[in-house]
Amino acid sequence: MACSLLPLHAPLSSRPAPRTLPVFPRGTRVLRHRPPPPLLPPPRALPDIAAGAASGIRDALADAFLASPPTWRSAAASNFAVFVAGSPVLLSGLSASGFAAAYLLGTLTWRAFGPPGFLLVVAYFVVGTAVTKLKIKQKEAQGVAEKRGGRRGPGSVIGSSAAGCACALLSIYHVGGTAFSELWRLGFVASFCTKLSDTVSSEIGKAFGRTTYLVTTFKVVPRGTEGAVSIEGTLAGILASVFLASVGYLLGQVGVSQVAVCLVASQIANYGESYIGATLQDKEGFEWLNNDIVNVLNISIGAILAVLMQKLLVSWSS
Template structure:
């Protein structure tokens, strides 16, 4: 009950600031509130603020050169505002890791690394995509390395890849700085995010748009799940 109250106060201040409507649709805000309760209940303020950092940083980078990207037809829809599908596509894996900490407290340290890795993966993916579309000089299809237009599913660029690594490190560093996970797991999260984002690019190049159910949100879920799994596997190996 205390977690619900604290999250309600924090979310109320967020809504009252007027920032929510710039970042989330009304339905997206409602789902973000549910997600926030899950995270605060399972991981406390550390887990909650890590996800808030993802939302703020991801929304900020989405708006980089928004007018130009809109004119080229490669900008995120709704001006970058997140709806329910974006909330859960990005954070369902993290929420599962958080709840698993409650169910298996003896594995909580490992699962917290998985949680951080999932969000590091998603922010890395967002940075790579948005900076790549805005500043990528040459973009290549990851499966063939042939030049393709920016915004093509499965396209990668040097600028976007570098930005993606930076984005993943933002989450990993913060999670370590607040004690959500050990500082030695920062590199693990960055590597996991890099692997997962490349897996997502391959899926985008080979299957997205060709399989009806494989939507962008499903791809995001797969992306974050791979990031969490790789992060936990690498961390477990380090502890052996």
């Protein structure tokens, strides 16, 4: 019976108290643990970082510009800097795809002949673009203007530089050895003298030529006729060739006698280009012979003639 006096349950006071949420006064904000903010450099350090980055870029570009002999990397970096700085001017004379093609040409030129060769191409581009846009409204009204308002596309860029690019590659890979390195440089200069002479003579003839003659028969023909020449355009083309060859001389790319070589070679090549235009271009069976292909033939003739003439001069003088 004594066992019946034992409590069947634990005393109420021994039970655990029910859990309750803490009660905060209304309006009290509960602070929660947040991760610390990331460490940032002191405000004064940011200008120092920017200045250091700018200095590093400037030094890298200076090294690229001054690399001698140029490497592919230095040529690409230098050309990129020039194209970024000069993009407004370049895009005034080139389409977007022409801009990309010109970048490849500029990189190849810088790699082969350094800043002097690059500056020669810049001089060619500036003069060629200027005469192309000369009296552009009049040319458009007469239907003899270049397409896209005178802005050159990739076909025109390649057609104007194919021979120069070939000479640049021959120079880069030392084809023919040291004895031929000067000849490839001469061919490069002569090709651009030829093209600038052709461009200037054509554009000046369209803008100011009073009378244009077909080069094969010397009959009077309308402006813009393939194979047509004018006195005004021909004289301007000769001056353009002399100008660019002189720039090449001042930049150390050619000698005094080679200026004359470039002039003679360019004029013979331009006559050949006019003859091809008059006799074959736009004729049945030669539909493939467009302006770009004729330009490649023209500048190739100019470069090859210059190299051959220089070889003959050297052999005669020795």
